[in-house]
Amino acid sequence: MTLWEHKIEFVSLMQTTSLQAQAKMSDAAYEPGGDMSNVKEVTDRTFESEVVHSKTPVLIDFYAQWCGPCKMMAPIIDEVAKDYEGKLKVVKVDVDESGETAANYGVTAMPTFVVFKDGQEVWRRMGAAPKAAFVSELKDVI
Secondary structure (H helix, E strand, C coil), X not given: CCHHHHHHHHHHHHHHHHHHHHXXXXXXXXXXXXXXXXXXXXXXXXXXXXXXXXXXXXXXXEECCXXXXXXXXXXXXXXHHHHCCCCCEEEEEECCCCHHHHHHCCCCCCCEEEEEECCEEEEEEECCCCHHHHHHHHHCCC
């Protein structure tokens, strides 16, 4: 293995370790809409009014309770909601409970993150990522 390959492997391992540590801090499944959260749970019934008709850009976290990477991203999504309060609305859609919305927007993997602006999808990302990388991508669209 070359030095470059070792470096790539090391960086990948560090990112994974960081995500695992963040997941442990979240202490199991994230409870959307809890007292300490700025993240709202949205359903098939409320998606259009909460997302499509929102005057503020909306970050949607399509997740499942059983999804490990979703649990790893939960504290990051909560931090993003707090960091961008007033500039970005952050919601979560449980794909098992709101399968119609997930299907309508082509969500086939969890977690999937989508930003809506003026009623239209403007950004999409699938999979877990460290906060810095996630926010770097997100900043370009909000």
